[in-house]
Amino acid sequence: xxxxxxxxxxxxxxxxxxxxxxxxxxxxxxxxxxxxxxxxxxxxxxxxxxxxxxxxxxxxxxxxxxxxxxxxxxxxxxxxxxxxxxxxxxxxxxxxxxxxxxxxxxxxxxxxxxxxxxxxxxxxxxxxxxxxxxxxxxxxxxxxxxxxxxxxxxxxxxxxxxxxxxxxxxxxxxxxxxxxxxxxxxxxxxxxxxxxxxxxxxxxxxxxxxxxxxxxxxxxxxxxxxxxxxxxxxxxxxxxxxxxxxxxxxxxxxxxxxxxxxxxxxxxxxxxxx
Numbered sequence: 426x427x428x429x430x431x432x433x434x435x436x437x438x439x440x441x442x443x444x445x446x447x448x449x450x451x452x453x454x455x456x457x458x459x460x461x462x463x464x465x466x467x468x469x470x471x472x473x474x475x476x477x478x479x480x481x482x483x484x485x486x487x488x489x490x491x492x493x494x495x496x497x498x499x500x501x502x503x504x505x506x507x508x509x510x511x512x513x514x515x516x517x518x519x520x521x522x523x524x525x526x527x528x529x530x531x532x533x534x535x536x537x538x539x540x541x542x543x544x545x546x547x548x549x550x551x552x553x554x555x556x557x558x559x560x561x562x563x564x565x566x567x568x569x570x571x572x573x574x575x576x577x578x579x580x581x582x583x584x585x586x587x588x589x590x591x592x593x594x595x596x597x598x599x600x601x602x603x604x605x606x607x608x609x610x611x612x613x614x615x616x617x618x619x620x621x622x623x624x625x626x627x628x629x630x631x632x633x634x635x636x637x638x639x640x641x642x643x644x645x646x647x648x649x650x651x652x653x654x655x656x657x658x659x660x661x662x663x664x665x666x667x668x669x670x671x672x673x674x675x676x677x678x679x680x681x682x683x684x685x686x687x688x689x690x691x692x693x694x695x696x697x698x699x
Contacts, residue, residue, distance in 0.1 A: 426570030427518055432479040433573075436522075437529040439477050444470050444494045449503035451699060452524070452532040452652075453692070454643060456508065456539035457677050459659065462689050463506035466495035474507075480526075481519045483507035492523075498696035503527055510638055512617035517567035521646035525576055528650040534591070534699060535647045536655045536692065540677045541637035542620070542664035544629050545609060550663055551684060553691065554607040554635055555595050556587055556656030560628075561613040561641040568649055577649035586648045591655040591699070598694045604687060609634025611658060613641035622666025636664050655695065659684050 447470070455462055463469075472492045474480045483490035489506040496502065505527075509520045524535065543550055572579040592608075599606035612633030614620050620628070620636055628636055635658050647654050661680035665672055681688075 426573070427516070428479060428522065430573050430575050433525050433529055435478045436480055436526045440472060440492065440494075440526070440530060443472050447494060448501065448531045449494060449527070450501045450532060451534045451536065451696065452503045452505070452527040453536045454505045454508050454538065456639060456659075457681060459538050459540065459681050459688065460489050460506040461685060462497070462692060463489070463493040463504040465689070465693075466493045466497050466502065466504055469493050469495040479522070481509045481515050481522060483509055484513050498693040500696050500699065502696070503530060503532055508639055508643070511564070511615045511642070512638060517565060517642045518570065521567040521642045524643050524646045524652075525650060528576065528652060532652065534653040534655070536657070536695070537640050537643060538657050538659070538692065539637050539640045540659045540661040540681055541611065541635040542625075542662055542672070543660040543667070544612065544625055544636050544664045545607070545634040546667060548607055548634070548660060550660055550680060552607050552660045553604065553684070553688060554609050554658040554660055555592060556611045556640075556658055557592060557608050558587060559611045559613060559641045559644060560631060560633055561645070564615055567642040567646050577651060581649045583645070583648060586644050586654060587656050588653040591653055594698055595655060595657070595695050598698060599691060602690065602694055604691055607634070607660070611640060611656065612636045614638060619672040620665050625664045625666050635660060657688075657692065659688055
């Protein structure tokens with residue numbers, strides 16, 4: 426454990442000094458090409474990650490790398506425009522560092538979004554998926570090392586990392602808006618290379634419906650902190666080996682642009698009901 430509790434306090438103190446008497450209730454982590462939701466925040470206070478003590482910097486394409494505080498869909502939010510990834514060279518502790526800071530700021534709920542490869546061959550690129558569970562068992566836990574009891578217990582339960590109540594809220598909201606919403610399991614791979622066709626076949630056999638390089642570490646830490654979590658995935662491309670074509674970063678960003686209205690509309694509609 427590199428970061429003692431005091432580091433998290435120092436990060437939260439800097440953010441509080443910028444946001445005045447504002448206290449966020451809901452945190453959002455925006456994935457590749459989905460940062461436009463942060464631009465919709467009303468009366469925003471934007472803080473570059475580099476200004477926050479001990480905060481890692483986001484270097485992935487499509488990630489602005491700033492925290493935006495304000496109101497979205499009538500809720501008081503803290504929006505991460507960009508996240509950190511293990512493939513950027515960060516430890517899992519660093520990847521999920523911001524979640525603990527957001528918890529200290531007052532956020533009791535977390536909405537995580539991502540763009541991911543579609544593993545389920547019955548679905549198609551462009552679909553939205555409600556994350557009901559995740560698989561991350563081939564790499565270390567972000568909770569490895571000394572436990573910080575200020576956040577949670579040494580051995581936290583992971584039976585419901587994605588909150589059933591929020592899943593039902595998302596189902597109802599999508600149905601009301603006429604948005605087809607897949608439901609499935611997010612399979613975490615740490616990248617940065619895309620998965621091989623053989624790895625995708627293995628993910629499918631193990632129960633994965635979508636595959637990506639983010640989200641799972643942050644959700645583990647959110648669960649440890651006692652936060653409720655809603656996870657939404659944009660299936661930006663068919664995973665390796667399903668179509669006879671190479672995968673590319675541009676394909677992911679293009680898909681996010683195409684799904685902009687549908688995706689942002691669903692997230693905001695869910696927010697209103699939280």
